[in-house]
């Protein structure tokens with residue numbers, strides 16, 4: 001009421017004030033997000049090459065899209081990406097929830113342990129990628145050493161072997177990002193009131209029933225949200241993997257985003273890679289939307 | 302069903318003594334009501350019986366068997382929580398069926414289904430069975446919570462104000478229903494309420510709690526007619542008992558008493574009465590009329606069933622039924 005009066009006195013409505021505050025942000029967003037997006041979409045219908053500036057730009061219609069979708073290697077990279085996402089999300093969901101359940105118990109050193117577990121998440125992905133190349137070193141790396149401690153495998157070349165390399169990136173991503181799923185699950189667990197467990201205990205429910213009836217339904221919306229964030233991030237995964245394996249050996253760990261970068265900034269096929277980028281964008285946008293719908297359904301249940 | 306015996310129970314939370322040296326014997330098949338103002342330790346008593354809370358010291362016996370270290374599930378009590386505690390992700394049906402699905406009792410689907418419908422019908426929530434537990438009114442939630450306790454046959458039913466958010470009519474119906482269930486099943490019930498009508502109509506015995514101390518235990522009639530302190534006298538009876546100074550009572554039978562208690566129904570409008578008072582307000586309570594009066598020396602309320610034709614401001618004479626006067630000493634304890 002009084003606020004309104006003050007605004008009126010200066011001749012500005014609440015709406016006008018609101019616009020004044022958000023305009024800089026909107027302009028910034030338009031300049032660095034929206035404009036490039038539409039520029040990329042328009043380029044995806046041309047034969048533009050960013051390294052051949054003088055060349056005439058021709059409208060080619062849907063040709064770029066047909067080329068991208070018809071390429072065997074693109075589908076291969078998509079499959080590699082899907083594989084990477086499936087395993088990282090699955091493992092991170094399980095370990096994240098498991099750790100959250102453990103940390104939700106009250107014991108001494110609980111907070112310190114939480115802080116320690118969360119540390120990897122704070123590091124830069126490029127740094128993580130680089131130092132895991134040392135950990136993975138078959139001769140002197142800690143990873144090989146530890147594995148050999150359990151069984152005498154001999155030197156394990158995680159990065160060099162085309163069978164193990166996809167797992168090497170799954171392991172590093174899990175190491176780095178499980179704490180994220182864990183934190184969000186922990187928030188979910190903390191939101192469950194004690195009295196529900198008390199009621200269940202009096203109702204003679206087993207531990208397992210308590211987990212199924214109370215814990216899981218309460219924590220599921222949180223877990224799904226964490227997986228949404230992780231899914232979007234890992235679909236775009238680039239820096240950590242480039243530092244670790246550079247997409248190799250061969251193309252065993254070449255995710256779609258890495259291939260896209262190579263097409264765009266090594267082969268300079270700008271029009272073609274714009275089409276590729278738009279396809280990736282539409283894919284993640286579509287999946288994301290469906291996922292959110294499903295998530296809301298589960299939450300309302 | 303079982304008898305429950307609490308022996309020298311102490312429980313404190315930090316500096317608050319929630320229960321001090323509580324001794325309580327609830328007989329098999331008894332309807333026992335705990336009365337007491339907020340914070341008196343009623344909920345704490347129920348939690349200790351159920352096993353959700355451990356007493357600091359003292360013993361708990363079910364059927365004369367020590368259960369101090371027995372887990373809640375194995376004490377087999379059923380509990381209507383003060384804050385309902387329904388399972389929010391499930392339907393009313395699943396909430397009611399939940400206790401029947403415990404691995405400790407193997408009921409088949411048909412038995413569970415029949416029982417759930419039976420209870421839902423009793424509590425008039427049959428048409429809500431498919432609602433989610435969060436999509437209910439407060440009174441409906443409370444009935445589901447009550448139903449969840451009634452679906453099984455435990456050692457003892459613990460009920461923490463189970464009818465508090467229902468409307469008067471439904472409350473009355475369920476009061477009758479509950480009492481009937483209790484006598485039919487010969488159930489042991491430990492029941493907490495603020496509502497004295499609930500207490501007097503349903504209880505076999507009443508225990509009055511004051512700041513963690515059990516001050517008196519007895520049948521509703523004993524508590525009403527022979528309270529052993531002003532505190533207890535105040536807890537039962539509506540309208541409330543009149544507490545007056547002993548000095549203001551003409552020809553008092555007990556000269557060493559400090560206070561007297563007189564129930565409103567023991568004061569009558571009487572042409573030959575020895576007190577001259579002025580009517581302050583009158584209030585029609587169905588068949589009876591509540592009159593509050595005042596004079597220089599005494600003021601209080603009286604209850605009459607006669608048709609009175611006096612109004613506010615009128616001067617009347619009243620008489621007190623002297624045989625019913627309760628005398629209290631200066632510690633507010635009853636003198637006999």
Ligand SMILES: Nc1ncnc2c1ncn2[C@@H]1O[C@H](COP(=O)(O)OP(=O)(O)OP(=O)(O)O)[C@@H](O)[C@H]1O
Nearest residue numbers: 314317319337338339340341342343344345346383
């Ligand atoms: N978990 C707890 N932690 C600290 N103090 C508590 C706890 N539970 C109860 N108390 C205290 O113990 C005393 C008794 O509480 P209790 O819940 O038994 O009261 P009550 O008789 O059920 O009251 P009401 O009629 O308001 O439900 C209160 O003073 C309360 O503040």
Ligand SMILES: [Mg+2]
Nearest residue numbers: 343344383461
């Ligand atoms: Mg209480």
